[in-house]
Every structure is written in C-alpha cells, then in structure tokens.
Amino acid sequence: MTLEAILSGASPRPQVQKERISRGRRIVDRAWWGACAISLFFVVVPVVWVLVSITAKALPHWQWSVFTENSTGVGGGLLNAIVGTVVISVGTAILAGCVGIGCGIYLAEFTPRSLTASVLRGATETLAGIPSIVFGYCGYLALVVGLHWGFSLAPALVVLSLLVVPYIAKSTEIALHQVPLAYREGGEALGMSMPYLLRKVVLRPALPGILTGIILALAISVGETAPLIYTANFSNSVPTGALIHEPVGYLTYAAYTFYDDPIPAAQHLAADASLILAAMVLGLILCSRLIVRLTQRYSPDRHSRPSRAERRLADRVGSGSLPAPR
Amino acid sequence: MMNNRLVDMTSEVSKGRARVARIGQRALVYGTGSAAVIPMLGLAAMIVVLLREAIPAIRYNGLGFFTSSVWTIGNEYGTPVATGGALHLPGEHYGAWPLIAGTLESSLVAIIVAMPIAVGAAVILVERLPKSIGAAVGLCLEVLAGIPSAVIGLWGIFSLGPFLARTVYPGLERLPNVFPFGIFHGGFVSNGQGLLTGGLVLAMMIIPLVASTARDLLRQVPTLTKEGAEALGMTRTESFMTVQARWIRSGVIGAAVLGLGRALGETIAIALVTGSVLKLTPNIYGSMTTIAAAIVTQLDSAQGDPTGFAVRSLAEAALVLMAITLIVNAVARRLVKRFARQTQLPVGRDAR
Numbered sequence: 001m002t003l004e005a006i007l008s009g010a011s012p013r014p015q016v017q018k019e020r021i022s023r024g025r026r027i028v029d030r031a032w033w034g035a036c037a038i039s040l041f042f043v044v045v046p047v048v049w050v051l052v053s054i055t056a057k058a059l060p061h062w063q064w065s066v067f068t069e070n071s072t073g074v075g076g077g078l079l080n081a082i083v084g085t086v087v088i089s090v091g092t093a094i095l096a097g098c099v100g101i102g103c104g105i106y107l108a109e110f111t112p113r114s115l116t117a118s119v120l121r122g123a124t125e126t127l128a129g130i131p132s133i134v135f136g137y138c139g140y141l142a143l144v145v146g147l148h149w150g151f152s153l154a155p156a157l158v159v160l161s162l163l164v165v166p167y168i169a170k171s172t173e174i175a176l177h178q179v180p181l182a183y184r185e186g187g188e189a190l191g192m193s194m195p196y197l198l199r200k201v202v203l204r205p206a207l208p209g210i211l212t213g214i215i216l217a218l219a220i221s222v223g224e225t226a227p228l229i230y231t232a233n234f235s236n237s238v239p240t241g242a243l244i245h246e247p248v249g250y251l252t253y254a255a256y257t258f259y260d261d262p263i264p265a266a267q268h269l270a271a272d273a274s275l276i277l278a279a280m281v282l283g284l285i286l287c288s289r290l291i292v293r294l295t296q297r298y299s300p301d302r303h304s305r306p307s308r309a310e311r312r313l314a315d316r317v318g319s320g321s322l323p324a325p326r
Numbered sequence: 327m328m329n330n331r332l333v334d335m336t337s338e339v340s341k342g343r344a345r346v347a348r349i350g351q352r353a354l355v356y357g358t359g360s361a362a363v364i365p366m367l368g369l370a371a372m373i374v375v376l377l378r379e380a381i382p383a384i385r386y387n388g389l390g391f392f393t394s395s396v397w398t399i400g401n402e403y404g405t406p407v408a409t410g411g412a413l414h415l416p417g418e419h420y421g422a423w424p425l426i427a428g429t430l431e432s433s434l435v436a437i438i439v440a441m442p443i444a445v446g447a448a449v450i451l452v453e454r455l456p457k458s459i460g461a462a463v464g465l466c467l468e469v470l471a472g473i474p475s476a477v478i479g480l481w482g483i484f485s486l487g488p489f490l491a492r493t494v495y496p497g498l499e500r501l502p503n504v505f506p507f508g509i510f511h512g513g514f515v516s517n518g519q520g521l522l523t524g525g526l527v528l529a530m531m532i533i534p535l536v537a538s539t540a541r542d543l544l545r546q547v548p549t550l551t552k553e554g555a556e557a558l559g560m561t562r563t564e565s566f567m568t569v570q571a572r573w574i575r576s577g578v579i580g581a582a583v584l585g586l587g588r589a590l591g592e593t594i595a596i597a598l599v600t601g602s603v604l605k606l607t608p609n610i611y612g613s614m615t616t617i618a619a620a621i622v623t624q625l626d627s628a629q630g631d632p633t634g635f636a637v638r639s640l641a642e643a644a645l646v647l648m649a650i651t652l653i654v655n656a657v658a659r660r661l662v663k664r665f666a667r668q669t670q671l672p673v674g675r676d677a678r
Contacts, residue, residue: 102361131591
C-alpha cells in the first residue's frame, strides 16, 4: 500500500473476519488437550494409588501396640523404630540447621558476589547432587569402620546432616535475599551493628523461609534409607542416647527389610511402618503449608490478596448492607 | 565544664560499644564462614575417602571394571592372594558393566516417561483447569516428592509390578516391534520386577520436580505474548507450541537433567522393584540392578571378604556413580543457570 493511498483514506478497511478453524487443526487441538489430560491422570493416579494401597495393606492387621512395643525381629511393634526415626531426624535438623543456616547467612550476607561465594555455593550445590547411597557408603568407610564408631547414632547424624545441609542453606539464602533492601538500609541508618541488624531486622521476615527449609530437611531425613543402613544399621531396642557403638532402629529400615520376612507378623510391621512414614511426611507437608499460610496472613503486604472473609465483608460493605468499618 | 565531662563519658561508652560490636561482627563472620566451608570440606572428604579405599581396586580391576559383566567375590574360603599390591581372594572378579548399563538404562526409561507426562500435566493445569484443582494437584506433587522411596518400593513390589506384569506387559509384548533394538521383545515378561517397572517408579520420582518447574514457569509467561498468539487466530495448542513451549523449554530441560541426576542415584526403590540381579537384562522386562542398588544389596556379602577387597570394589563403583551424577548435575546447573539469568525465573526449585 502506498503512502498516498493511506493519506487519501482510500485504503480498504482491514477485513476482520471470523476465520473458521480448519478441521485438521481442531483435531490436533483436541488430541493435544486429551494427551495433557491423560498426563495429568498419570500424575494423580499413582499418588492416590500409593496412599490407598499402603493404607489397605496396613489397616486389616493394624494394632495400636505398634506404638508401645519394640520390634523383636519376628513381630512385636515399632516403638524402637519410631523413636529412632524421631531421634535421627530431629538430631539431623538441629545439626544441619546450625550449619545450614550459618552457611546460608554467610552466602547471602557476607560474600554475595565474590569468587569465594561462588566456589562455596558450587560446592553446596554439588553436594546436593550426590546420591544418598554414596553418602552412606562414605560414612560407613570413614566413620563406622575408619573411626571405629561402629553402627551407631553419630555416623548417621553426620551423614544425614551433610546430606540435607544444602537444602537448608539454599532456602536460608533465598529467604534472606527476599528481605527488602530498605529494611537493611533503615537498620544501618540507625547505626545498628551487623549482628544486631541481622538478629532484630533481617532474620525475622526470613524466618518462615528458613523454617520451611528445616521442615524439608526433616522430611528428607524421615524418608531416607540408603544413608542409614550402613551407618545406623538397626536395633530392636529404643535408643538410649549413646552416640557411638549402639545401633539405632528407624522406620524405613523396617519397611525395606521386614516385607519379605517369612513370618506374617513381620510383614505386617513393614506395612505399618510404610503407613506411619506416609503419615509423618504428610504431617510435615501440612506443617510447611501452615507456615506459608500464616506468614501470608500476617505479612505486611497481605492486602494484596484479601482472604475470603475479607472479600465477603468488602462485598457486603460495598452493597450497603453493612456500615464500613472505621 | 559539665558539658565536657559528659562528652568524654559518652565517647568512652560508645568506644566500648563499638568494640563489642566489632567483636560480635567478627564472631558472626567467622562463625557463619566456617559453617559455609563445611559442605566443601564434606565433599572433599567424601572424595578422598572413596579414592583411598578404591585405589587398590582400581589398580587390580583395571579397565575390565567397565567392560566385564562378571561380579563375583571368588572363593571366600581360599587363601588370599596379592596381585600388584592388592590383597584379594582367589577367583575374585569385578566387572561393573551390568551395573553401569542398568543405571543408565533405568534412568533413560524414567526420563523418557516422565518428561511428557510432567509437562503435559503442568500445561493442562495452568492453561485449562481452575485454581482449586491446581492447588489439589500441587499437593499431590508435594506428596509424591515426599513419600519415602522405601514406601514407593514396597508399593512397586506389591501393587504396581504385579499389575503391570498381569495386564500391561503381555499386551506390550504382543505389539509389533516398531521400536529399535527390539526392546519390548524377548518373550518373557517376567513377574513385574525389572527394568521397565524400575524405570516407571523412577519416573514417578522425577515427575514432581519437572512438573512443578514447568507449572511455575508457565504461570510466568507474559499474558501479552499469549494474547498475541490468540490474535493471530491460533488454537490454544498452536499458541502453546509457539509461545509457551519456547518460554519454558530450557528451564524444563534443566529440571529434567536435575531429575535425571536424582534417578541415577536412587537406591532403595530400585533395589526393591528391579529384582536386584547383577546381570544385564535380555529385554526391557527383565531383572537388573543399578550401581546404587548394588552397593546397598552387595555390601552385606562384601563384608564377608576377609581381605576387604570386595568393599574396595564397591567403593570403586560408588566413585563411578559419583562421577556420573556430578557430570549430569554440572550440565543441569549450567543449563538452569543460563536460563535463570536470561529470564530471572526460579528454575528447578524442589517440589518437596
């Protein structure tokens, strides 16, 4: 189209017509969304199937005595394994929490863009990629055999902590990065020292993020088997708190080894252990969701997303059935 | 006069305070700094421990470790022999080819199955379904990522494996052989404990990572570009292929390679559902094992080797596994980082 034509207004108006989508294209469209729906099916069904099948396997023989009796190798309960799992994962959370939070603070606050930081961060990420069985095997070679600690709590804690430190460090670092720069500047303008600023100003808004990282670490250490088999091994008695020379029982071991025991009572314990493990993990997931929700409710910028009650209130105020709150 | 004293006093106080603050700051920097060094030290320690243990095995096994398919502890009651400085049992021979091949095969199956399912689910979740379903499926993904692998392994043995062997595999086996290498053929579909079942279980473990990454990326695609596609008269499929797919492509690939790294190292579920046989599988249904699963299932018998050479060979296997996963993760990190720098998007964040 030439310039004159446009200027003279003689150009035809662009024809806006509802173009019909050809049959082939429509079929492709339908097929694509059908395939996507099937994929969604294959994502959801296994989860439901796993949960239903472990429940169905455990419930018919469920006895509440699993919470009160120790395993005997041929049956009994799971008290020792439950206590062991709790001891191992809480111990890991404390140990790895200290190291991981420190690591995250250092990476986020003190060396944000230096070579040191990128080397340290690279090491942390590399550590996160190493298979858990390699951790376990190294722990077996170095701690259980090398340092003569024997199958016991200490090597298990060291190995598991090393395994989950990257996750805690990463979530701490991300949480600290999300604290607005203005907070820090305000603190510094008031003449706060760095430790004081961290403690009183920066760490508080970052706390939910750090907590979710620790819950993730807890969930991982509850669910891991490979790093524990050759470090903690298994024991039929409740852990006494001895750090070395005393094996510790835990739930994943019961699930992993009791299932093909010739004695039905032991097989039932494997099913019970699976169910308890799933319940623990579900509980931890709900915990972290609760933290996220609570923080959203009490965060300073919550008004960007009003709750359902607030929306309803706003509607009723808007329609005049309620006086506006002062 | 009065004024002067006051000034002096405050300056004394502030000096003391400044010193305390300086000490506090230094303590904080050194404290957190030493925590930050621990992962690196741990990594170095693990490599040193494995290398120290494995070096005699590396010398004795030689290149045969990567090519031979025989893994035997030899004569456990024979008199130990020394070859090239390494004390070992007579007839001891370690060839890890079945383990290495099994590791790669099962992860390959997993990634081939997981990628389309994860992406497809994420696409329909973001583009077509209401938010409430999205939240429910998000919970599903979180649960899937969180279920302990021992539990998934048990489910694989008792529910998935038998179901597949009874209903799916016989049908698959009758299909015309359109796939290369005749992978679905070989006749015997086994009892459901084998490569394909293992790969499917691994796929389940990768899906949360890839799907949640794809979902988060799709949510960030700017509306304007989507509107542009719509204005050109594209169907939603065409719009996805031209706009969203390009937007999420490299991020999803990065997440998939991260997932591949995880699949390569998965231990317990694989040890349970693949039958744990130290052999190459003749077809895709057959029993096999991976390096990780072999370490966990073989260490018990390796402890029976009085010379400790079996444990050393397992250390060599662990070293190989570590090397494979380190390479895969390095590639993944590079992909993810390049992509994250381009788009400023969070990629490969864990679903857990």
